[in-house]
Amino acid sequence: MQENDSIRRAIRAQAVSIGLALAPFGLAFGALCAEAGISMWEALGFSALVFAGSSQFAAVSVLADDGTVIAAITAGLLLNLRSLAFGVSLAPSLKGSFIWRACISQLMIDESTAVASSQSSVENRRYGYLWGGISVFVLWNLMTLIGVSVLSETESIISDFGIDATIPAAFLGLIWGRLKDSTHRATATIGALIALILIPITPAGIPVIAAAGAIIWVRPWKLKKGADNE
Amino acid sequence: MSDATIVILLLAAGTYCLKALGPIYFGNSRQLPIKFQEVALLLPTPLLAALVVTSAFSETSSLVFDARVVGLLAAAIALWKKLPFFIVVIIAAVATALWRLAFS
Numbered sequence: 319m320q321e322n323d324s325i326r327r328a329i330r331a332q333a334v335s336i337g338l339a340l341a342p343f344g345l346a347f348g349a350l351c352a353e354a355g356i357s358m359w360e361a362l363g364f365s366a367l368v369f370a371g372s373s374q375f376a377a378v379s380v381l382a383d384d385g386t387v388i389a390a391i392t393a394g395l396l397l398n399l400r401s402l403a404f405g406v407s408l409a410p411s412l413k414g415s416f417i418w419r420a421c422i423s424q425l426m427i428d429e430s431t432a433v434a435s436s437q438s439s440v441e442n443r444r445y446g447y448l449w450g451g452i453s454v455f456v457l458w459n460l461m462t463l464i465g466v467s468v469l470s471e472t473e474s475i476i477s478d479f480g481i482d483a484t485i486p487a488a489f490l491g492l493i494w495g496r497l498k499d500s501t502h503r504a505t506a507t508i509g510a511l512i513a514l515i516l517i518p519i520t521p522a523g524i525p526v527i528a529a530a531g532a533i534i535w536v537r538p539w540k541l542k543k544g545a546d547n548e
Numbered sequence: 549m550s551d552a553t554i555v556i557l558l559l560a561a562g563t564y565c566l567k568a569l570g571p572i573y574f575g576n577s578r579q580l581p582i583k584f585q586e587v588a589l590l591l592p593t594p595l596l597a598a599l600v601v602t603s604a605f606s607e608t609s610s611l612v613f614d615a616r617v618v619g620l621l622a623a624a625i626a627l628w629k630k631l632p633f634f635i636v637v638i639i640a641a642v643a644t645a646l647w648r649l650a651f652s
Contacts, residue, residue: 338634339632339633339634340633341634342633342634342637342638343633343637346637354552356552357552360550360552360553360556363553363556363560364556364559367556367557367560368556368559368560368563369563370563370567372592372595372596372599373559373563375599375603376595376599377555377559378552379599379602379603381551381552381555383602383606383607383609384609387551387554387555387558390551390555390559391555391558391559391562393595394555394559394562394563395559395562395563395566396591396595397591397592397595397596398562398563398566398567399566399588399591399592400588400589400591400592401563401566401567401570402566402567402569402570402588403570403584403585403588403589404570405566405567405568405569405570405571405574406569406570406574406585407570407585408570408571409570409571409574412571416572419568419571419572420568420572422571423564423567423568423570423571423572424564424567424568426567426568426570426571477648478645478648479641479645480615480619480640480641480642480643480644480645480646480647480648481641482616482644483604483615483616483618483619483620483623483640483641483643483644484619484637484638484640484641485603486599486600486603486604486616486619486620486623486640487619487620487622487623487636487637487639487640487641488633488637489596489599489600489603490600490620490623490624490627491623491627491633491636491637492596493592493593493596493597493600494627496592496593501590502590502593505590505593505594505597506593506594506596506597507597508594509593509594509595509596509597509598510594510597510598510600510601512594512598513597513598513599513601513602514601514605514611517601517602517605517606517609517610517611518609518610518611520609521609522602522606522609525598525601525602525606526595526598526599526602528598529594529595529597529598530591530594530595531594532593532594532597533587533590533591533594536590
């Protein structure tokens with residue numbers, strides 16, 4: 319089992335570094351909450367209960383721009399539809415009692431899925447999922463707390479230190495890897511254009527939701543030439 | 549209850565359902581239609597692209613081009629240079645802060 323020990327050590331290192339990489343993003347989320355006038359407990363509520371980075375950002379961005387509750391929730395949920403796909407793909411590696419599965423489902427995020435998916439055995443996938451998820455959960459909530467409490471002291475800190483610019487930068491960082499693929503690049507461009515056009519003419523939140531329409535253009539369901547599809 | 553609290557509770561409930569459906573309902577035997585999986589995996593791309601645009605160029609429902617644009621450009625260059633995520637975010641903040649210091 320010597321070999322498996324070193325695999326597991328590598329998994330733990332990966333999990334912790336991914337958690338640390340997200341630290342500034344967590345800080346930025348806390349800052350965004352402070353900017354939007356959201357309290358410390360609410361900010362932690364987002365990070366612990368919702369626990370889905372891009373959904374949290376989307377929902378709070380909509381609220382910060384005076385968008386409606388419905389628009390904030392819709393934007394958040396649309397961004398998180400992918401965790402349904404992650405969950406389905408990881409389900410075979412996450413067996414256990416009903417209660418156990420119900421508890422660990424909260425850790426279903428991009429990073430835990432990424433750490434799990436890099437492993438080949440079912441046991442190591444599960445190990446990677448748990449380490450990735452818990453590492454991000456702890457650091458994410460800690461950084462949210464620091465962001466919201468430290469940065470809410472003086473509002474000018476946010477603009478003086480350019481912290482408001484970390485949010486678009488973080489979103490760009492999150493899709494950057496996807497842009498290597500031409501389908502994703504096309505979808506991203508169309509989505510960005512839809513948002514740009516709609517910002518001045520629709521209420522906040524709508525531009526982001528409407529950008530989902532970009533996939534109608536790309537039609538991902540036509541990409542894979544299946545048996546039923548010609 | 550504040551708007552934020554309502555959003556937290558409903559979004560948390562909805563998000564949890566999306567997260568848990570896989571592990572709780574789908575095992576080896578059950579599978580989501582492949583077309584749905586493709587859509588679900590592609591969907592974040594246009595949404596995140598739209599969030600880049602709205603968080604960089606908007607201020608309460610109007611188009612605004614301010615120092616955040618500089619930060620975004622700096623971040624794009626940093627990403628293109630394959631710098632780590634952590635550094636990219638810091639570069640964006642520093643570039644924006646310096647621009648504001650110099651020009652406002």
